[in-house]
Amino acid sequence: DAGVTQSPTHLIKTRGQQVTLRCSPKSGHDTVSWYQQALGQGPQFIFQYYEEEERQRGNFPDRFSGHQFPNYSSELNVNALLLGDSALYLCASDHRSRTEAFFGQGTRLTVV
C-alpha cells in the first residue's frame, strides 16, 4: 500500500504565478483534505473534497481552489502567489470521514 502520495515534493515559484499541487489518497479512501503548514506552526485546514465536491472550507481566500477527480485524487491550485504562501502543503485522506486520517509527506512550496 503506497499510502498518501503527493507531488511534487519541492517547488519554487515567483510571486504572482500560479501553482498546482497533486495528491493521491490511500487505497480505499474517498475523502481528501488539504492543510497548509507555515514554518514553525501547526497545519491549518484549507478545504476538503468528497464525491468531487468541496464539502468544507477553512479560512483561506478564493485564490486557493481545488478539485477532486473520479479516482479520488485531488489537486490544490493557488493563484496569484504571495510570499506568505510559502509553506508545506499537506494532503490527508480518509474514508467518508469515519476513519483515521492519513497524511502524505507534503509539498514544500517556496515563493520568491
Add this chain to the structure above:
Amino acid sequence: AQSVTQLDSHVSVSEGTPVLLRCNYSSSYSPSLFWYVQHPNKGLQLLLKYTSAATLVKGINGFEAEFKKSETSFHLTKPSAHMSDAAEYFCVVSDRGGYNKLIFGAGTRLAVHP
C-alpha cells in the same frame, strides 16, 4: 469553536527519562482528541486518539495520554525517552461539525539528549 493549546513550544529531555508534553483543549462538547508526530522530512503520523472511550489512551512507541475533562487536558507521556523520539508533536482536536476537519495546536518540539 474548538481549539487546542500546547503549553510548551520546546521540551528537552535526556535519553531514558520521562517525557511530558502538555495540551489543553477547548470544546463545547465531548471532543475527539489526537496526538500526531512529525519527523523531519516525513509526513504526520498518528500516535494515539481519544474518542470518548477509556480516558487513558495507549498509542504507538510507548506513548500514552490521559483525557481529563475537569482540567480540559490531554497530556502526552512516555516513561522513557529514546533518541528516535526527537520530533515535532501536535495535539489535535477534531471538529465535531463532522467531516474529520482537524484543528492543530502550534506544536511542541521534543529534543532528546544522550
